[in-house]
Amino acid sequence: MSPDTVTMSDISAKLRALRHARSWSLLDVERISQGRIKAVVLGSYERGSRTLSVKRAIEIAEVYEIPLSQLFTDKKTSPDVRAGRKMLDLRRISNRAQLPSEWSERFTILARFTRSIVESRQDWNGEVLSLRTTDCDVLAMILNIEVFELMKWLDDQRVLLAMR
Secondary structure, three states, X not given: OOOOXXXXXXXXXXXXXXXXXXXXXXXXHHHHOOOOOOHHHHHHHHHOXXXXXXXXXXXXXXXXXXXXXXXXXXXXXXXXXXXXXXXXXXXXXXXXXHOOOOOHHHXXXXXXXXXXXXXXXXXXXXOEEEEOHHHHHHHHHHHXXXXXXXXXXXXXXXXXXXXX
16 A cells, blocks of 8 residues: 555555454444444445545544554554553562562563552552553553563563453
């Protein structure tokens, strides 16, 4: 898809690719959007049999948690990393921060970072924390790694509970 020659076919394919990258069905999108985007309508956009309005493109971009421009460019993102809900096991992070290992310093930073989020959001359940996209961006910057590396490391260390 070239920025100078974007076609409806390109946009339709992009919509389908974004949904598939999240492993969502058309009905999942309808449910996640709380009925604002009907499965049958999104399917029509993906097939190119229905014209996509700017208003509807904005709504879809919001549901997919991507910038609107992503629908109209070939710029690659990592939807599996950037999208969806990411939940961390706070107890495991706290325990790992106290154990000597090659990752001790990183776990100490992670524990401090998650504690500050918990305090700022006043989310005192103490067991899990949902990370926002901006949280992941900041944490990756603090650790001097890319977001996809952060998510892989969290998963490898078994502190990432869910990424839906």
